[in-house]
Amino acid sequence: MSGGVLPTALIQMRCSADPAENLERALGFTRQAARNGAKLICLPELFRSRYFCQSEDSAQFALAEPVPGPSTEAFATIAAEFDATIVISLFERRAPGLFHNTAAVLDGRKGYAGKYRKMHIPDDPRYYEKYYFTPGDLGFRSFATGAGNLGVLVCWDQWYPEAARLTALKGAEILIYPTAIGWHPEEKARFGERQHDAWELAQRAHAVANGCYVLSINRTGFEPDPTGNGGIEFWGQSFAVAPDGGILVRGPVDAEAILELELKTDAIEAFRIGWPFLRDRRIDAYDDITRRFSDQ
Numbered sequence: 001m002s003g004g005v006l007p008t009a010l011i012q013m014r015c016s017a018d019p020a021e022n023l024e025r026a027l028g029f030t031r032q033a034a035r036n037g038a039k040l041i042c043l044p045e046l047f048r049s050r051y052f053c054q055s056e057d058s059a060q061f062a063l064a065e066p067v068p069g070p071s072t073e074a075f076a077t078i079a080a081e082f083d084a085t086i087v088i089s090l091f092e093r094r095a096p097g098l099f100h101n102t103a104a105v106l107d108g109r110k111g112y113a114g115k116y117r118k119m120h121i122p123d124d125p126r127y128y129e130k131y132y133f134t135p136g137d138l139g140f141r142s143f144a145t146g147a148g149n150l151g152v153l154v155c156w157d158q159w160y161p162e163a164a165r166l167t168a169l170k171g172a173e174i175l176i177y178p179t180a181i182g183w184h185p186e187e188k189a190r191f192g193e194r195q196h197d198a199w200e201l202a203q204r205a206h207a208v209a210n211g212c213y214v215l216s217i218n219r220t221g222f223e224p225d226p227t228g229n230g231g232i233e234f235w236g237q238s239f240a241v242a243p244d245g246g247i248l249v250r251g252p253v254d255a256e257a258i259l260e261l262e263l264k265t266d267a268i269e270a271f272r273i274g275w276p277f278l279r280d281r282r283i284d285a286y287d288d289i290t291r292r293f294s295d296q
Contacts, residue, residue, distance in 0.1 A: 004266025006147055008040040009033035010259040011047075012238040012251045014221040019048045019063060026088075027074060033258050034082035040147040040263075044219040044238075045089040045155050045178040046101070054225040054232060056131040064093035068112045072104050079106040085113075085147035089154060089178035091132075092117070101133040103152045103178055107145040116141050118154035119163060126184065126225060126232055129156070142170035148265055151212070155179045158199070158216065162289070164206035168278075173268050175206060179218045182234035196235055200247075207241040211272035213263050214241040220254055243271035 011029045015022050026047050033041045046052075048071065052060040065071060067090050079086045085107050092102035092115075101118035117136030121129045140163060143150045151172025157163045158177045167175060181199060183192050200216075207214040220236035238251040240261055251257045272278060288294045 004264060006040055006263040006265050007037045008147075008215070008240070008261050008263050009036070009038035009042070010215060010217045010238045010240065010249070010251070011041065011043045012218060012220055012236055012255075012257045012259065013044060013047060014256055015044075015047055015050050015219055015223070017050055022048050023071065023074065027078065029256075029258055030075065030078050030086060033260070034078055034084050036258075036260060038260065039082075039084050040087075040150075040174070041084055042087045042176050042215055042217045043089060043178060044217045045180040046091055047089060047178075047219065048091070050223045051180045051219070051232060051234075052226070053129045053132055054126040054223070055227045055229075056128050057226065060132065061093075061099065064091040064099050066094075067092040067102050067104050067115050072106060072112050076106045076111050080109045080111065083108040083146065085145045085150070087150070087152055087176050087178065094134075099133055100136060101129065101154055102136075103154055103176075105143045105145060105150065105152060107143070107147075110146075113143050113145060114141070116152045116154070118157060120156045120160055122156045126230070127156075140166040140170055142167060142172040144171075147174075149173045151175045153177050155181065158203055158206070161206065161209065164210055164212075168210035168212055172212060173265065174213045174215065174263065175210070177203065177214070177216045179216055179238075180234065181218060182232040185222075185230065185233050188233065192235075196237065200237075200239065203239075204241050204245045204247070207243055208245040208275070209277055211243045211268060211275065211277065213243060213265075213268070216240075218251075220252070220256060243268060244275075 151167035
C-alpha cells in the first residue's frame with residue numbers, strides 16, 4: 001500500500017460441483033489479480049463447492065476441511081509471492097461432528113493471520129445453514145494486516161448493523177463480506193429487484209454509519225437444488241462502497257469478473273471527522289441492545 005491507496009480486487013466466480021476445479025480456478029483468478037497489482041484480494045463465500053446448503057444432506061460434510069489447512073496453504077503461497085493480503089471463505093471441520101462457516105486471512109509474507117467464524121446462521125428455504133454450521137464463537141474481529149485493519153464477516157452477517165458496528169469498534173476500517181446470495185427463480189419477477197436493492201442498501205448503510213469501506217463478494221450463476229426442487233440464481237453484482245455510501249464498483253449479474261479498484265484509505269479519518277457518528281454514540285443508553293426484545 002502506497003500513499004494511502006490500496007489496490008484491491010474482488011473475485012466474482014461461478015462454482016462447479018468439483019471442489020478441486022473450483023480451487024484451481026480460484027487460485028488462478030487470485031494470481032491474476034495479484035499480477036495486476038492488487039494488494040487486497042477477496043473471494044466469495046464457500047467458493048470451493050456449489051452452495052450445498054440448499055438441502056440437508058449428511059454427505060456434504062465430506063467437503064469440510066481444517067482451517068488452517070490445505071486451502072489456506074495454497075493461497076498463502078500466492079500471498080507470500082506477491083506480498084498481498086487474501087481473504088477466503090471455507091467450510092471448516094473443527095472436530096468430529098463440529099463444523100463452521102469460516103473466513104481466513106492470509107497476510108502477505110507473514111502467512112496465515114487468523115480466522116473469523118460466521119456468527120449469524122440462516123435457516124430459510126434453500127439456505128439451510130443451521131444443519132451444517134455451528135454459530136461462530138470467536139466474536140467479531142479486526143485483523144491488522146499489510147492491507148490495513150480488516151473486519152471480516154460472512155454473508156448473513158451483512159444484515160445485522162450490530163455486527164458491522166462491533167467489528168468497526170474493534171478497529172476495522174474495511175468490512176469484507178464473502179457472500180452467496182441469489183434469487184429463487186420462481187420469486188424473481190415479483191420480489192427480485194427489491195431483494196437485491198435491500199441487500200445493497202443494508203451494506204451501504206454499514207459503510208456510512210461506521211465510516212468504513214465495505215466489500216461484498218458474491219458468486220454468480222444458477223445452481224440446482226440437489227434434490228431436484230428448483231435452485232438458486234446467484235445474482236453476482238459484487239460491489240465496493242466508500243465510507244460516504246457511494247458505489248465504487250459493481251460486478252455483472254451473470255458473468256465472472258475480477259473487479260479492480262483503489263481504496264483511498266487515508267480518507268477514512270476525514271470521513272469520520274466530517275460525520276462523527278462514533279463520537280456521538282450514547283453508549284450510556286444502549287443497555288437494551290442485549291435483549292431479544294424490549295417488552296419488559
